[in-house]
Amino acid sequence: MNSRVLLFVYGTLKRGFPQHSLLGEDAVFRGAVRTEPSFGLVDCGGFPGLVEAEPGQAVRGELWEVSEALLPALDTYEGVPEGEYVRLRTAVQPSPPGEGTVWAYHYSRETGTDEEYGAEWTAAGLQR
Numbered sequence: 001m002n003s004r005v006l007l008f009v010y011g012t013l014k015r016g017f018p019q020h021s022l023l024g025e026d027a028v029f030r031g032a033v034r035t036e037p038s039f040g041l042v043d044c045g046g047f048p049g050l051v052e053a054e055p056g057q058a059v060r061g062e063l064w065e066v067s068e069a070l071l072p073a074l075d076t077y078e079g080v081p082e083g084e085y086v087r088l089r090t091a092v093q094p095s096p097p098g099e100g101t102v103w104a105y106h107y108s109r110e111t112g113t114d115e116e117y118g119a120e121w122t123a124a125g126l127q128r
Contacts, residue, residue: 003068006102010061040117049107
């Protein structure tokens with residue numbers, strides 16, 4: 001049996017965005033969710049990065065159920081081997097039944113100390 005995992009997406013993997021198909025044909029949309037209010041999005045030049053922020057906000061995105069076997073390919077897309085992103089367990093609201101946290105890709109590079117954080121990535125870019 002193919003194991004399934006929950007993945008929070010907030011940028012180019014969302015519905016209607018260029019890389020959504022990477023989630024696979026059997027991906028199941030579980031709903032709109034948001035992080036705990038301790039994060040922010042940074043504009044990384046055409047795509048966002050999720051970072052812990054102080055003061056933070058609740059970042060809006062989508063929750064998807066995907067094949068666990070897909071995670072290595074998504075890690076490669078997100079630059080996990082090179083250190084651009086790291087996949088971490090992250091709390092979202094509303095919390096999925098029986099799940100304390102879900103997977104999410106966090107930006108791991110340094111950001112500016114005067115960074116303006118956003119709460120959502122749209123077709124127009126970062127929304128504050």
